[in-house]
Amino acid sequence: MANTILVGAQWGDEGKGKIIDVLTERADIVVRTQGGNNAGHTVYLGKKKYVLHLIPSGILRKSKVCVIGNGVVIDPVSLVGEITGLAKLGIKIDTNLLISETAHLVLPYHRELDEQREILKGKNKIGTTKRGIGPAYGDKAARVGLRMIDLVNPSRFEEKLKVRIKENNEVLKAYGAKPLSFKKVHDAYRAAGDTLKPFVTNTVVYLHKAMLKQKEMLFEGAQGTFLDIDHGTYPYVTSSSTTAGGACTGSGVAPHRMDRVVGVLKAYTTRVGEGPLPTEDSQIADMLHGMGREFGATTGRARRCGWFDSVATRHASMVNGIDELAVTNVDGLDTLEVVRACVGYRLGGKTLDYVPNDVELLSRCEPIYVDFPGWKKSTTKARSWKDLPPQARAYLKAIAELSCAKLSIVSIGPAREQTIIL
Numbered sequence: 459m460a461n462t463i464l465v466g467a468q469w470g471d472e473g474k475g476k477i478i479d480v481l482t483e484r485a486d487i488v489v490r491t492q493g494g495n496n497a498g499h500t501v502y503l504g505k506k507k508y509v510l511h512l513i514p515s516g517i518l519r520k521s522k523v524c525v526i527g528n529g530v531v532i533d534p535v536s537l538v539g540e541i542t543g544l545a546k547l548g549i550k551i552d553t554n555l556l557i558s559e560t561a562h563l564v565l566p567y568h569r570e571l572d573e574q575r576e577i578l579k580g581k582n583k584i585g586t587t588k589r590g591i592g593p594a595y596g597d598k599a600a601r602v603g604l605r606m607i608d609l610v611n612p613s614r615f616e617e618k619l620k621v622r623i624k625e626n627n628e629v630l631k632a633y634g635a636k637p638l639s640f641k642k643v644h645d646a647y648r649a650a651g652d653t654l655k656p657f658v659t660n661t662v663v664y665l666h667k668a669m670l671k672q673k674e675m676l677f678e679g680a681q682g683t684f685l686d687i688d689h690g691t692y693p694y695v696t697s698s699s700t701t702a703g704g705a706c707t708g709s710g711v712a713p714h715r716m717d718r719v720v721g722v723l724k725a726y727t728t729r730v731g732e733g734p735l736p737t738e739d740s741q742i743a744d745m746l747h748g749m750g751r752e753f754g755a756t757t758g759r760a761r762r763c764g765w766f767d768s769v770a771t772r773h774a775s776m777v778n779g780i781d782e783l784a785v786t787n788v789d790g791l792d793t794l795e796v797v798r799a800c801v802g803y804r805l806g807g808k809t810l811d812y813v814p815n816d817v818e819l820l821s822r823c824e825p826i827y828v829d830f831p832g833w834k835k836s837t838t839k840a841r842s843w844k845d846l847p848p849q850a851r852a853y854l855k856a857i858a859e860l861s862c863a864k865l866s867i868v869s870i871g872p873a874r875e876q877t878i879i880l
């Protein structure tokens with residue numbers, strides 16, 4: 459039996475969805491443990507494109523069970539929309555999806571507050587996805603959150619929602635925003651609750667029983683290491699634990715039941731939203747955007763782009779305990795004469811080999827690069843390590859070594875078959 463945690467080793471959008479889809483072939487159960495519908499995980503099957511937000515990417519493979527764990531925050535109306543959308547694409551969802559009864563709800567006042575707080579922050583805004591994620595996790599920590607277990611209990615939901623709408627309407631009024639109608643929110647959420655009720659269960663007990671039956675589990679991380687609430691570039695982060703430990707708290711599966719951690723990273727770096735990105739480079743961004751790549755899967759925003767940053771990925775190896783690396787989007791660098799990797803930061807005459815915690819310092823760090831010869835050849839048809847040009851192999855070996863983990867997967871295109879397992 460092997461339980462695998464998969465995390466993003468950069469700033470999100472590393473290609474986790476694609477790698478999960480590949481790894482699901484050998485797993486029985488795929489579990490989401492944190493985040494909400496701020497996530498956008500893209501998987502291509504043939505010509506069909508699937509963008510998963512709350513439902514684990516494992517759902518695309520028949521006979522696999524997907525679990526939305528207790529650590530996830532769920533917008534039930536959006537989840538029903540996702541289920542309906544997948545059904546239209548031919549993905550049947552019935553007994554293959556389980557939702558934790560203790561997962562917290564994202565409510566319309568969370569979305570409104572997310573928006574209002576961003577407006578108030580002005581130029582210091584985080585650049586959130588406006589999905590209400592921060593306020594929902596805030597309510598969870600403040601112990602005033604509503605959970606799935608409340609949503610499927612009509613009288614309890616009504617009672618709790620009334621109190622929360624009343625308080626939040628006062629706050630919204632103070633922001634100068636429109637108050638919410640209790641009835642509208644109640645009716646929309648109760649309808650979603652009725653649809654979701656058959657999926658709602660005690661997922662901790664389910665996962666433990668499955669473990670006793672030697673089922674293999676895959677924990678699908680959302681966002682990335684540098685968006686982690688503790689280990690990321692605070693305050694330019696999301697509000698959940700995106701690093702490996704989050705898989706345990708967000709599922710109720712103990713740390714010593716986990717067997718390996720796979721870190722997913724791009725052969726370069728991207729970030730959506732505000733906050734420091736030391737290796738940001740406008741030429742790389744123009745090249746990738748010109749190829750029609752690197753637009754956000756959730757909000758459609760153009761992603762900021764830069765060179766590979768091994769100071770960052772080394773930090774990710776450290777906080778996640780990454781054993782193996784999956785490097786994606788190698789093909790994005792196919793046309794370049796020279797490929798660069800950042801190996802250290804320069805700050806005020808000093809050289810740093812770690813990521814400073816102070817975002818102001820991080821934003822002043824200048825990358826120190828090592829240049830590698832480009833391969834100037836398409837890699838998209840490579841199906842084995844030896845099919846890759848020698849320069850690409852040398853670059854991949856170097857970035858894995860610099861990231862202090864073993865290279866185990868190389869992705870050279872969005873399709874399943876464009877994956878090399880080492």
Ligand code: GDP
Nearest residue numbers: 471472473474475499500786787869870871872
């Ligand atoms: P996630 O949030 O980590 O699942 O990543 P996203 O789906 O938001 O963004 C990754 C993007 O890269 C998606 O459009 C994927 O289809 C795409 N992708 C993943 N791996 C590769 C690859 O090796 N090459 C190319 N060209 N695209 C890839």
Ligand code: IMO
Nearest residue numbers: 470471496497498585586587680681696730731
């Ligand atoms: P996946 O799972 C990339 C970013 C937002 C913003 C910050 C906070 O697809 O990798 P939030 O709405 O969470 O309060 O926004 O985090 N962000 C992501 N960036 N990929 C994601 O998810 C993200 N989820 C949130 O852009 O900077």
Ligand code: MG
Nearest residue numbers: 471498499755
């Ligand atoms: Mg994404």
